[in-house]
Amino acid sequence: MSEGWQGWDAYAPFYDWENARTLGRRDVAFWKRIAKSIDGDLLELGCGTGRLLAPMARVRAGAGRTIGIDRSEPMLDRARRRLRRMPVALRPALIRGDVRTWPFRPKRFKAVVAAYGLLQSLVRDADVNATLDAAAAGLSRGGLLAIDLVPDLSAWEEYERRIPLKGRLSAGTTLTLVESVRQDRRKGLTIFDEQYIVRTGRTVRRHEFQLTFRTLPMDQVLTRLERVGFRIDHVLGGYRGEVWHPEADTWVILARKR
Numbered sequence: 001m002s003e004g005w006q007g008w009d010a011y012a013p014f015y016d017w018e019n020a021r022t023l024g025r026r027d028v029a030f031w032k033r034i035a036k037s038i039d040g041d042l043l044e045l046g047c048g049t050g051r052l053l054a055p056m057a058r059v060r061a062g063a064g065r066t067i068g069i070d071r072s073e074p075m076l077d078r079a080r081r082r083l084r085r086m087p088v089a090l091r092p093a094l095i096r097g098d099v100r101t102w103p104f105r106p107k108r109f110k111a112v113v114a115a116y117g118l119l120q121s122l123v124r125d126a127d128v129n130a131t132l133d134a135a136a137a138g139l140s141r142g143g144l145l146a147i148d149l150v151p152d153l154s155a156w157e158e159y160e161r162r163i164p165l166k167g168r169l170s171a172g173t174t175l176t177l178v179e180s181v182r183q184d185r186r187k188g189l190t191i192f193d194e195q196y197i198v199r200t201g202r203t204v205r206r207h208e209f210q211l212t213f214r215t216l217p218m219d220q221v222l223t224r225l226e227r228v229g230f231r232i233d234h235v236l237g238g239y240r241g242e243v244w245h246p247e248a249d250t251w252v253i254l255a256r257k258r
């Protein structure tokens with residue numbers, strides 16, 4: 001079975017390009033509001049290219065450190081380049097590490113953010129449990145754990161070699177994404193086989209990688225959060241505070257450390 005952290009190194013050059021064409025900035029205002037409300041250190045798990053970490057840090061002047069942790073060096077490299085444009089005083093710190101075993105002292109953080117389905121990159125129960133245990137240990141009393149999940153993965157149709165995206169990456173370079181999707185229903189996994197074709201003039205390069213995500217049932221996540229010492233404050237069905245229901249296209253959980 002593929003590990004959920006695999007694939008991201010090869011995906012890094014294409015992540016922001018693809019994300020801008022799918023999710024866009026739909027979640028940014030929500031995470032900025034969360035970040036602005038926190039007085040103290042904030043950690044983003046799986047911060048990737050800094051897509052959310054940068055806007056979160058920009059609204060936190062004088063409010064504590066903003067830190068991102070990610071396992072993928074190429075994703076962090078993209079984040080580093082993005083953060084270079086920020087004033088030093090606001091610039092978040094980046095740590096290379098695994099969200100299941102993090103290197104921070106207990107009770108350091110006032111908030112931990114697991115955005116855009118980060119928990120779904122953890123393909124076994126033991127991985128999710130280790131991550132939630134680490135978050136519980138790393139948050140101070142009353143600290144916020146903010147999670148969003150992408151719930152409809154298990155409903156994705158399976159297909160072979162479709163082209164969902166095609167366009168310009170930069171002057172003279174075009175990208176074509178060729179994608180296959182498989183469902184492993186027994187394990188609750190959705191597996192994406194991706195091939196990016198990069199054309200610059202007559203040169204054609206192909207980049208292939210696989211990404212695996214798990215569908216996490218809401219009741220299991222809530223039960224586990226309560227078991228490791230969280231109180232569930234809000235369960236929402238979208239970034240604008242929509243009421244949660246199982247068919248909502250985004251699931252948001254806000255929990256406080258007891």
Ligand SMILES: C[S@@+](CC[C@H](N)C(=O)[O-])C[C@H]1O[C@@H](n2cnc3c(N)ncnc32)[C@H](O)[C@@H]1O
Nearest residue numbers: 005008046047048051070071072098099116121
């Ligand atoms: C969907 S991306 C999210 C990136 C960013 N939060 C965003 O919203 O754009 C998931 C990120 O989690 C990282 N990741 C996956 N499993 C991880 C693990 N076990 N430890 C640390 N990072 C991990 C990947 O490298 C990737 O950058």
